[in-house]
Amino acid sequence: MAVKKKNPRQPAPPRRNLIIAAIIVFTLLLAAATGYSTYRQEQQPESNAAAEKPNDKQADAGKADDKNTGNNKAAQSAGDLSKTKKDLVVIKTSLGDIEAEVYPELMPVTVTNFEKLAGSEFYNGLTFHRVEDWVVQGGDPEGDGSGGPGWTIKLETNPLLKNTRGAVAMARSEKPDTAGSQFYILKKDASWLDGDYAVFGRVVKGMEIVDRLKPGDKMQTVDIAKN
The missing domain is CATH 2.40.100.10 (Cyclophilin-like)
Structure with a gap:
């Protein structure tokens, strides 16, 4: 009886890896920009307060x-x-x-x-x-x-x-x-x-x-x- 060989798990294609990496980088940049914007708003004085x-x-x-x-x-x-x-x-x-x-x-x-x-x-x-x-x-x-x-x-x-x-x-x-x-x-x-x-x-x-x-x-x- 012939034994069927199990297909080994194929590594993710290089292009797919690049897409995943780009998504991660974009997410990190977006989070950093949002945090900086919030910081600027907190530091800015209230308009017309004086x-x-x-x-x-x-x-x-x-x-x-x-x-x-x-x-x-x-x-x-x-x-x-x-x-x-x-x-x-x-x-x-x-x-x-x-x-x-x-x-x-x-x-x-x-x-x-x-x-x-x-x-x-x-x-x-x-x-x-x-x-x-x-x-x-x-x-x-x-x-x-x-x-x-x-x-x-x-x-x-x-x-x-x-x-x-x-x-x-x-x-x-x-x-x-x-x-x-x-x-x-x-x-x-x-x-x-x-x-x-x-x-x-x-x-x-x-x-x-x-x-x-x-x-x-x-x-x-x-x-x-x-x-």
């Missing part, structure tokens, strides 16, 4: 893609605010008066809007709805940070005007051109806001009043004295 002040709803910081600046080149080149036109804003409160300079030549769009609102008595009786250790904010007819005058204005900035203690600036949402009536006054320097918010004035008298404001304190009247 600008989640001045306002939860109306002043979240976002980078401005299109910014206007004031047109007074002579004042800019002079390097100080003594060379530019100033109007006086008087905010009367139950604690006393807050007086601020605003700069219509450096910030024409913003100051024109603010003075229009003040002249129409829009601000009279509105509250400072947000009071924190570094900022106070008011000018919202809703009283909760969500309201405005019914329109918005284009963001403008000026390199002479910084977010330092006493600065008066417009609050806005995460989009640049969304300021309307809400404004803030800084109790502390906030340089991370420079270039992204429209600083248009500064308090020249009454910062001790600003420091004492509490949530719900009212602007009894807001008056403009033009020079």
Whole structure:
């Protein structure tokens, strides 16, 4: 009886070995790339984290893609605010008066809007709805940070005007051109806001009043004295 020979196990063809090796290498490279991408995402800081002040709803910081600046080149080149036109804003409160300079030549769009609102008595009786250790904010007819005058204005900035203690600036949402009536006054320097918010004035008298404001304190009247 003839004995059938068992076929020996054939070695995998060379081409098959190459395919298997290529799959292994590709899998390793993919795993490495995925791990590196995850690492980069974990190391990257949260976007806009530094600008989640001045306002939860109306002043979240976002980078401005299109910014206007004031047109007074002579004042800019002079390097100080003594060379530019100033109007006086008087905010009367139950604690006393807050007086601020605003700069219509450096910030024409913003100051024109603010003075229009003040002249129409829009601000009279509105509250400072947000009071924190570094900022106070008011000018919202809703009283909760969500309201405005019914329109918005284009963001403008000026390199002479910084977010330092006493600065008066417009609050806005995460989009640049969304300021309307809400404004803030800084109790502390906030340089991370420079270039992204429209600083248009500064308090020249009454910062001790600003420091004492509490949530719900009212602007009894807001008056403009033009020079």
